[in-house]
Amino acid sequence: MTNLSVCGPLDPNFAWDGNRLYRDADFAPGLELPSGLRGAAAAVRPGVGGTWRVIRDPLGINKLFWAREPDGSVAVAARPRRLIDLGHPLERISAIPRGCVVDLEPAVDEPVQRLIVPASWSSRGDAGRLSLEAAGQRLRSTLDGYLAAVATAHPRAKVFVCLSGGLDSSSIAAVARRHLADIVGVSFDLRRRPGRSSEDRLTAQRLADDFGMPLLEATVTEEELFHHLDTVLVEGADWRDFNVHAALVNAAMAAAIREAAPNGEVLVLTGDLANEFLVDYHTESYNRHVYYQLPRLPPVALRASLVQGLDTCHREVGVFAAWDLHVVQPYAVAADSYLALPEDVLVLENRKELLCRAAVGELLPEYVFTRPKVRAQVGSVEIGGGVLAACVDRGFDGRWLRRRFAELHDVTDLAVLDRFIRAGRYRSSVPSLIGRAA
Numbered sequence: 001m002t003n004l005s006v007c008g009p010l011d012p013n014f015a016w017d018g019n020r021l022y023r024d025a026d027f028a029p030g031l032e033l034p035s036g037l038r039g040a041a042a043a044v045r046p047g048v049g050g051t052w053r054v055i056r057d058p059l060g061i062n063k064l065f066w067a068r069e070p071d072g073s074v075a076v077a078a079r080p081r082r083l084i085d086l087g088h089p090l091e092r093i094s095a096i097p098r099g100c101v102v103d104l105e106p107a108v109d110e111p112v113q114r115l116i117v118p119a120s121w122s123s124r125g126d127a128g129r130l131s132l133e134a135a136g137q138r139l140r141s142t143l144d145g146y147l148a149a150v151a152t153a154h155p156r157a158k159v160f161v162c163l164s165g166g167l168d169s170s171s172i173a174a175v176a177r178r179h180l181a182d183i184v185g186v187s188f189d190l191r192r193r194p195g196r197s198s199e200d201r202l203t204a205q206r207l208a209d210d211f212g213m214p215l216l217e218a219t220v221t222e223e224e225l226f227h228h229l230d231t232v233l234v235e236g237a238d239w240r241d242f243n244v245h246a247a248l249v250n251a252a253m254a255a256a257i258r259e260a261a262p263n264g265e266v267l268v269l270t271g272d273l274a275n276e277f278l279v280d281y282h283t284e285s286y287n288r289h290v291y292y293q294l295p296r297l298p299p300v301a302l303r304a305s306l307v308q309g310l311d312t313c314h315r316e317v318g319v320f321a322a323w324d325l326h327v328v329q330p331y332a333v334a335a336d337s338y339l340a341l342p343e344d345v346l347v348l349e350n351r352k353e354l355l356c357r358a359a360v361g362e363l364l365p366e367y368v369f370t371r372p373k374v375r376a377q378v379g380s381v382e383i384g385g386g387v388l389a390a391c392v393d394r395g396f397d398g399r400w401l402r403r404r405f406a407e408l409h410d411v412t413d414l415a416v417l418d419r420f421i422r423a424g425r426y427r428s429s430v431p432s433l434i435g436r437a438a
Contacts, residue, residue, distance in 0.1 A: 004052050004104070004433065006044050007077040007086060011062035011317050012326045015041035016146050016333045021153045029053040029103055035116050038333040039146070040317060044076050050106040052433070058117045059273075059332055060098025060311035063237060063318065066431050067093045074431045079318070080420075081234045081409060090409050091416045095426035098311045106433045113430050121339050122304055130340040132351070136358020138337040140175070143359070146333045147179040150267070157326075158261045159183045160216065161269040162253060165203025167356045167368060168271030172330055174363035176269055177211060186216040186257055186268075188249045190225065190386065198386070203371060210365055218256035222390045225252055229396070230408060235318040238421065239405035241398045242292045245387045247315035251322070258323040266325050272316050273331040276306040277338030278352050286389050299346035307339070309424030 015022040016039045026034065029047030034055070042062035043055040054076070056064050066076045067088035077083050080093050096102065099117035130138070161173045163185035177183050187204035189197055197205075201217070208215035228251035233239060236247045257266060275281055279302050284291045297305060317327045331338075345351055353369050391397070406414055420427055 003073040004044070004046075004431075005073065005075055007075055007082045008079070009321075010042045010044065010064070010078050011040065011321065013039075013041045013043065013062070014150070014326070014328050014332075015039040015057060016149060018145070019149070021149050027053055027055050033101060033114060033116065037116055038335060040327075040329065040332060042078065050433070052104040054096055054100075054102040054104065054430075056096045056098055056100055057332075058099035058121070059307065059335060061317060061329065061332055063314055064096040065093050065426075066096065068431070072434075074433065079235065080237055084410055089416075090411050090420055093420075093427075095311070095428045096430060097428040100430065102430045104431070104433045109432060109434050111430050111432050118336070121307060121335065129342070130337065132341070132345055132354050133358050135337045135341055136355050139334050139355070140359040142334040142337060143172075143175045143330050144178070146330055147176050150328055151179045154265065154267060157265040157267045159267045159269065160186050160257050160261075162250075162271065163187050163204045163208065163215070164200045164271075165207055165368065165371065166200070166271070167352055168274040168331070170207055170271075170364055170368045171356050171360045172269050172271045173207070173211065173213070174360050175330075177213065183269075184214045184216055184260075185211075186218055186253050188253050189217070189219045190390065191219050191221045199371070203368070207365070207368065216256055216260055218253045220252045222394070225387065225390065226394065226396070228252065228255070230404070231322050232315075232319055233401070233405045233408050235322045236314045237318060238312055238314060239398075239401045239417070240421075241388075241391070241401060243313055243315045244401050245391060247319045248387050248391075250316055250319045254320045254323040254325055257325060268320050268325050268327050270316055270327060270329055271331065272329050273310070273335075274338070274352070276310060277303065277331065277335065278341075278355070279303045279306065279346050280352055281306070284388060286392055289392075291388060298343070300343045303339070303346065305424065307335075311425045311428075312421050 013022055015037050017036055024043060027043035028045045029051045037057060040061040041055055041057040042064050045053045056062060063078050064076060065080050065083055066074055067083045069075055075083055075086055080090060083093050084090060099115050101114050101116060103112040159180045161176055161183055163169050163173055185204060185208045187201050189201040205215060225248055228248060232244055232247040232251050236243060279299055281294055283293050295305060320327045406417060
């Protein structure tokens, strides 16, 4: 009989059952399968007689990795680097599959594994039945219910909301301030000469003023930004340029938040995930090169691919955790509403605006709906620059990031990385408690 051990802290759970947040005790072996779980969850819970239950949420927001110890026991961690520190090479580390509930018993060769990922989330599922108006109403109801539950479960937490002035983060801020007291907005910007602010910063300032909300300005030089690069690669568990660039933005905000709130529990609300759900991504160009390319797929299939790719995206939860900040992603619990939108909605140019108007139209000023979309990695249409340009200009391109990730994870053969992340997913498998020593 072998044992199971957890190396380091796991990502915090902010999963919802439609009424309240799940507690860690809800994931114990023998309890009812949490088939209605929505939001972020990762749990490794012991039971009687040496049994264990391992859970990872349906979107794969929280991460769980495992490796077999030399004595045959199983080590589990939220980051690959922690298992590498125990002596496990990356090529022998696997992820627990997203949306998987694994029940382990010490005398049973094969673990019992069940999926809690709804079939309707697949591109082949029976989805696509909601109108924009109906989806907007469901989205608003879900966000209100979830954020009220967060407020109840974390009454003493200091709350920050990442605020770019775009529709996603602005909508979260608008709903959150109805349920959570004393929220502070936080806005990222690169320090430029002669001191011009990005469109993101200017809109965030305007919206914070309109909301009567304090705004924490995380303005950094390129040197200060790149100081976090290794942290981003390790805690984000990814080397691909889009995720690294976004994670650098989050790292700068995380450092500013922790400095502003050095003690106590801190929650950070973000507007992430709506882009995946609505296929709201496009390429960016810089110095005649194209970045952030997507596979050429029909909209519903591309949406399924982007949602599947959340398995390997830790640019929010993982990076903020490096500063002991807990990320709450409200859109995660509304996945069903988004993924029930049909293809004829996904091809609309203004689909996000229409959905947000249906959900929170009366809560946001008109200028938020009409401003052009600008990615945080770019920052401004008119003055250019941003994190993408800063990385490229310093030589931190995709190949450099890949090599640096390999160095930080003790990998000498870069082909190992191709097997670790493939088609947007980590190499995954489930352990048993009967294992052959390495």
